[in-house]
Amino acid sequence: MAGNIRLEVVTPEASVVSEDAQIVVAPGSLGEFGVLIGHTPFLTTLKLGAIRYKAADGVEKYVFISSGFAEALPDKVTVLAESAERRRDIDVERVKQAIKRAQERLASKKPDINYERARAALARSLHRLKLAETTRG
Amino acid sequence: MATLKEVEIKIGAVKKTKQITKAMNMVATSKLRGAQQKMDAFRPYALKFAEVLGSLAEKAGEEASPLLIPREEVKKIHVILCTSDKGLCGGFNSHLTSMAEKFAKEKSEQNFEVVFTNFGKKGRDRCRRSGFQILSEHLGIVGAKFGFNIASVAGQKTVDGFLDEEYDEVYIVYSEFVSMARQTPVIQQILPIQPIESGEKKAEEEETPYLAEHICEPSTDELLGDMLPRHVYVQLYSALLETSTSEHAARMTAMNNATKACDDMVETLSLAYNKARQASITADLMDIVGGAEALKG
Numbered sequence: 001m002a003g004n005i006r007l008e009v010v011t012p013e014a015s016v017v018s019e020d021a022q023i024v025v026a027p028g029s030l031g032e033f034g035v036l037i038g039h040t041p042f043l044t045t046l047k048l049g050a051i052r053y054k055a056a057d058g059v060e061k062y063v064f065i066s067s068g069f070a071e072a073l074p075d076k077v078t079v080l081a082e083s084a085e086r087r088r089d090i091d092v093e094r095v096k097q098a099i100k101r102a103q104e105r106l107a108s109k110k111p112d113i114n115y116e117r118a119r120a121a122l123a124r125s126l127h128r129l130k131l132a133e134t135t136r137g
Numbered sequence: 138m139a140t141l142k143e144v145e146i147k148i149g150a151v152k153k154t155k156q157i158t159k160a161m162n163m164v165a166t167s168k169l170r171g172a173q174q175k176m177d178a179f180r181p182y183a184l185k186f187a188e189v190l191g192s193l194a195e196k197a198g199e200e201a202s203p204l205l206i207p208r209e210e211v212k213k214i215h216v217i218l219c220t221s222d223k224g225l226c227g228g229f230n231s232h233l234t235s236m237a238e239k240f241a242k243e244k245s246e247q248n249f250e251v252v253f254t255n256f257g258k259k260g261r262d263r264c265r266r267s268g269f270q271i272l273s274e275h276l277g278i279v280g281a282k283f284g285f286n287i288a289s290v291a292g293q294k295t296v297d298g299f300l301d302e303e304y305d306e307v308y309i310v311y312s313e314f315v316s317m318a319r320q321t322p323v324i325q326q327i328l329p330i331q332p333i334e335s336g337e338k339k340a341e342e343e344e345t346p347y348l349a350e351h352i353c354e355p356s357t358d359e360l361l362g363d364m365l366p367r368h369v370y371v372q373l374y375s376a377l378l379e380t381s382t383s384e385h386a387a388r389m390t391a392m393n394n395a396t397k398a399c400d401d402m403v404e405t406l407s408l409a410y411n412k413a414r415q416a417s418i419t420a421d422l423m424d425i426v427g428g429a430e431a432l433k434g
Contacts, residue, residue, distance in 0.1 A: 041352065042351060045363050
C-alpha cells in the first residue's frame, strides 16, 4: 500500500519525533520488525537499540531508544521510550565520557556502587556510540 | 511611642524584606513556568501509557504480575513522602507532612511497621523529629531540575523492595497541583497496584475495545508484567512533577502575600513615623514659642 505512516516517539520528558515515514523499523524484544502503512494493530516491548525509519522525503533517519514499548496501528506507530535521542542529537564526546565514567565505576570495587545501573548505563552509551559512528542522518 | 530613629530603621528593614520576598516571588514564577512545561511535556506520554496499560489490564489475568496481588498479611508499610527542600512557601510542607504523619500514626496503631522514603528535606526533617524509620532520602530533586531517570531508579528500588518482601504496601504522599491557588496533599497507594481502570474509555464503550484486534508480542501477560513496574515509575515521576509545580505555586502565593504584607507594614509605619515627626516638630515649636514669650516677659 502506498502512503506514509505517522511515527511518534514520546519520552516522559519530551516528544522526540513526530514525523511521517515510509517505513519504520524498530527493535522489538522478540526481534526487529518493520512497519508500513496498513499494519495490523500490534503491541510489543522494545529493547535497547535504534529505530530506523525512512522519512517521507526518502532520507534514512535513526533514533536511539532505551527500553520501552511500541504500538503500531494502520496509520500510526507510537513509541513510548524511557529515553530517546535522534541520531543527529547524539553528542559523541559526551557519550564517550559517559562510557569512560561507567567503565571506571565498574572497575572500581567500591561497595556503594549499583553495578546493575552502571552496567545498564554502559550498555546504553555503547549503543549510542555505535549508532553515532556507523550511521548518518 | 517608638522614637523617630527606631521607626526609621524598622521601615528600612521592612523595605529590604520586601525586596527579598519580591525577588523570591519572581524566581518562583519563572521556576513554576519551567515546572509546568515539564508537566505538559509529560502528559502525552502519561496519557498514552495509561491508555495502553488500561486496556492491557482488562485483557490480562489477575495473576499476570506479583505487583498486582495484595499480600495476605501486611506487616510493613512503606510511605514515600514528597516535600520540598526549602521553606518559605506557606503551609505547603506542613500540610504534606501532617498528612503523612497522621497516616503513619494510624497505621502504627494498627500494629503495622511504617518506613519512609523522603523526597525533599522538609519531610525528612519532620520524619527524623517524629522518630520514624527512614529507608532512604533524596534531596535536591523536588523543585529542581530532574529527569525521568530519577523516578525510574527510585521506582525500581521500590519495586525490588516490594518483591523481596521488605514491605507489603507502598503509599505515596505528594501535593497535587490543582490550580495556581490550590495545591492539595494526596495520598495514594502505588503497590500492590490497584485494579487499573481504563478511565476515560468508559464513555465510549460502544466502540470496539481498544486492544481487541492487537497482536501482542510477547503475550499480554508478559507485556503487562513489563509495563507494571514502569507504571510505578510513571506514578512516581508524575508525583514528583506535581509536587515541584505545587511548591513553586505555593511559594509564589506565599511571597506575593508577604510582599503585600510588607507594603501594609510600610504604610502603617510611615504613618507612625510622620506622626512622631509632627509631634516632635510641634513640641520644638512650643518650646521656641514658650522661650520667646519668656524672654519678652
